[in-house]
Amino acid sequence: MSSDMNSSPPPPPAVLSYPPNYTFPTHRLSRVLRNPDKQPLVLVACGSFSPVTYLHLRMFEMAKDYVRQNTDFEIVGGYLSPVSDQYKKPGLLSAHHRVNMCNLAAEQTSQWLMVDPWEAFQSYQRTAVVLDHFEYEINTRLGGIATADGAEKKPARVMLLAGSDLIATMSEPGVWSEPDLDHILGRYGVLIIERAGADMDQAIDSLARWRHNIHLIHQLVQNDVSSTKVRLFLRRGLSVRYLLPAPVVDYIEEHGLYMDDGPNASAASGAVAAEKEKGKEKEASTSTAAC
Ligand SMILES: Nc1ncnc2c1ncn2[C@@H]1O[C@H](COP(=O)(O)OP(=O)(O)OP(=O)(O)O)[C@@H](O)[C@H]1O
């Protein structure tokens, strides 16, 4: 293991709690680095995924192109990490269904993406802790990623992959704690995907001190699909085909999901999430009315 790894010890497993019968998914993790000059990189996208859309999957492909063209990293794994039911965001379907839909999307439309149910099936875990969990599983438990000649194992860099709307919340008072921001952006870093309606430069304005660890990825094809719009379409009996992977559309139909407002729709448990949802619903509602 490199000296880098020794100077930055991962947190002890005691701070990480585990859901019952949990196994960290590694079936698509590249355990060997193709290019020995590169540093292995693992992408982690945290979110509701209620439901997962093509845009969630597209974030990973955009990141892959960016990383290949602009960095010294080699991507060895990509994970969707659906949030716990305790996040209680309006429109949040049960973790059981959200994880199933993410698994269908990853397994049937991608060769490299995986779904980690670690945070979904337990109490709410902050994003900083989720990234620590990946760090522990990949670099402590698995010992990192081997070079092709097997001479050494390099620690993988874990990075958050997120849309600019999520990053914009990092400048909103009271949403993220300052030590967590320092942990996420200082230690791990983030790849930000431009999202219509959330200006990237504005989103990172107050995050300047971590700029060296923040990578901005611009959209080349504008596409503002959101889970909120998909849920709204479903409630109105409109088609969502070609906005989501076909197996996910079939799953939603088969289980009759998102036909009503759901148990959390008016609970407004998280003020920020609820406000965000209301704004998105309004915007989505205006655009479907215009159709
Ligand atoms: N169209 C998109 N463009 C860029 N990033 C996106 C897009 N859709 C989702 N993301 C990002 O994916 C991650 C997970 O998002 P999330 O599950 O909250 O989806 P969402 O569509 O924003 O959901 P909702 O509409 O329920 O708020 C977040 O980092 C979010 O910014």
Ligand SMILES: O=C(O)c1ccc[n+]([C@@H]2O[C@H](COP(=O)([O-])O)[C@@H](O)[C@H]2O)c1
């Ligand atoms: O760790 C935090 O303090 C924190 C604060 C706000 C949001 N998050 C995470 O960001 C994600 C937001 O998802 P969403 O669907 O609300 O856009 C979700 O995974 C949350 O756990 C995390």
